[in-house]
Amino acid sequence: MPSHSPYLTPLSRTPGPRSRVLVLGAGNFGSCLADHLADSEHDVFMWSREGDLVEHFNKHHRNLRYLKDHEFPKRIQAIGPELPSSTFIKGIDVVLFAIPTEGVRVTLDKLRPSLDANNPPLLIFVNKGIETSTNQLTLEIIADTCGKDIARVAAFLSGPSFAKEIVKRQPTMVSIASLSDEHAEKATAVFHQPWFRCYTGNDPIGVELAGALKNVYAIATGIADGLGYENNTRASLITRGLAEMTRVGTAYGANPLTFLSLAGVGDLFLTCSSSSSRNYTVGHRLGKGETLEEIIRTLGSVAEGVTTAKGLHAIVAELGVEAPIATSVYDVLYGAGKNVDTAVRELMEMPPSKELDLPEQAGTPLRRLMKKLGLPVDRRLSA
Numbered sequence: 001m002p003s004h005s006p007y008l009t010p011l012s013r014t015p016g017p018r019s020r021v022l023v024l025g026a027g028n029f030g031s032c033l034a035d036h037l038a039d040s041e042h043d044v045f046m047w048s049r050e051g052d053l054v055e056h057f058n059k060h061h062r063n064l065r066y067l068k069d070h071e072f073p074k075r076i077q078a079i080g081p082e083l084p085s086s087t088f089i090k091g092i093d094v095v096l097f098a099i100p101t102e103g104v105r106v107t108l109d110k111l112r113p114s115l116d117a118n119n120p121p122l123l124i125f126v127n128k129g130i131e132t133s134t135n136q137l138t139l140e141i142i143a144d145t146c147g148k149d150i151a152r153v154a155a156f157l158s159g160p161s162f163a164k165e166i167v168k169r170q171p172t173m174v175s176i177a178s179l180s181d182e183h184a185e186k187a188t189a190v191f192h193q194p195w196f197r198c199y200t201g202n203d204p205i206g207v208e209l210a211g212a213l214k215n216v217y218a219i220a221t222g223i224a225d226g227l228g229y230e231n232n233t234r235a236s237l238i239t240r241g242l243a244e245m246t247r248v249g250t251a252y253g254a255n256p257l258t259f260l261s262l263a264g265v266g267d268l269f270l271t272c273s274s275s276s277s278r279n280y281t282v283g284h285r286l287g288k289g290e291t292l293e294e295i296i297r298t299l300g301s302v303a304e305g306v307t308t309a310k311g312l313h314a315i316v317a318e319l320g321v322e323a324p325i326a327t328s329v330y331d332v333l334y335g336a337g338k339n340v341d342t343a344v345r346e347l348m349e350m351p352p353s354k355e356l357d358l359p360e361q362a363g364t365p366l367r368r369l370m371k372k373l374g375l376p377v378d379r380r381l382s383a
């Protein structure tokens with residue numbers, strides 16, 4: 001059972017349909033969601049590419065490297081390091097991708113021959129990033145690797161959800177979006193519990209962009225905090241970060257309201273204001289004077305904002321939108337050693353501008369994607 005404070009009443013489970021779920025990735029988030037799903041009485045198989053972790057997990061019901069203090073339910077079976085066979089996958093109802101974005105394409109490529117395009121398992125993605133080699137979001141990667149039938153029904157779960165709090169059954173709320181309303185509802189039925197409320201939506205591109213971009217702004221607030229700036233600065237960066245995210249998202253074709261959702265401002269606020277966030281921590285340590293190489297070497301876990309800052313920089317250039325905070329983060333991480341203090345000063349010395357402005361031309365990347373998927377663009381487009 002999860003370890004609650006004795007003063008908190010644990011929320012009880014709501015019985016629901018039982019599924020056979022394959023969780024890909026046994027890091028912080030994969031193992032935390034495997035725990036949640038097993039506690040929701042699903043049959044859970046958790047794949048890891050780390051053979052020693054698999055062996056140790058099945059013997060001791062503990063994860064060798066992540067969430068080390070937590071004892072996992074015995075009904076989770078770890079598998080790996082090889083990906084499961086086609087026959088195994090044919091018996092699976094839900095495949096949950098909980099690996100970093102950089103690993104999604106190659107994993108989908110390997111799984112594709114096992115996926116029946118006419119009757120695929122429900123595919124749910126929780127990664128929050130932009131692929132660096134293509135500057136694509138995961139929905140675009142799915143369309144490339146698996147084709148339109150699978151991309152049209154993929155679902156995306158995102159929102160303010162630190163793994164270490166979910167395993168303690170702290171009340172948590174997330175967004176689940178898909179181009180298919182039916183599949184967003186199916187994914188919700190798999191995850192929803194009184195301690196883990198899921199809200200459905202039909203803007204997966206907005207949900208994905210919000211989840212990926214907030215990591216870059218968390219690096220920015222971490223830098224400011226690390227430098228010694230205080231609450232006014234952090235609140236201002238979060239708010240201007242939200243304006244930037246909404247502007248980029250709208251130009252991409254997302255619904256601007258998505259940035260006011262759990263996946264949007266909810267996760268932005270969480271990640272930009274807590275030292276539990278790896279992305280915030282990267283920024284904080286940069287602000288304190290450490291080098292990026294040293295931070296990455298010792299972090300022990302992925303901070304997607306570091307790679308996403310590159311993809312975002314390219315998208316901002318392609319769409320021609322203003323994103324000064326994202327540009328500053330990119331310059332600090334990759335721009336000829338720009339000093340963090342200089343980056344903050346340059347932001348503060350920009351000329352005054354309108355507070356809320358959305359781009360007039362919206363949706364080119366989304367139009368491209370919807371055309372590829374053979375779907376109408378009208379109700380998805382923000383402007």
Ligand SMILES: NC(=O)C1=CN([C@@H]2O[C@H](COP(=O)(O)OP(=O)(O)OC[C@H]3O[C@@H](n4cnc5c(N)ncnc54)[C@H](O)[C@@H]3O)[C@@H](O)[C@H]2O)C=CC1
Binds near residue numbers: 025050127163
């Ligand atoms: N930790 C958290 O609280 C949350 C994490 N996320 C997102 O979930 C994704 C995974 O994050 P974490 O589990 O926290 O990361 P982690 O660093 O704790 O674990 C990553 C896992 O993925 C595996 N992995 C890494 N690269 C891989 C590849 N190329 N192919 C196959 N497996 C690979 C690792 O072996 C490890 O099992 C990220 O996109 C993150 O932004 C989303 C919400 C909350």
Ligand SMILES: O=C(CO)COP(=O)(O)O
Binds near residue numbers: 163271280
């Ligand atoms: O996305 C997260 C919580 O919702 C986790 O954030 P970090 O990856 O910065 O730890």
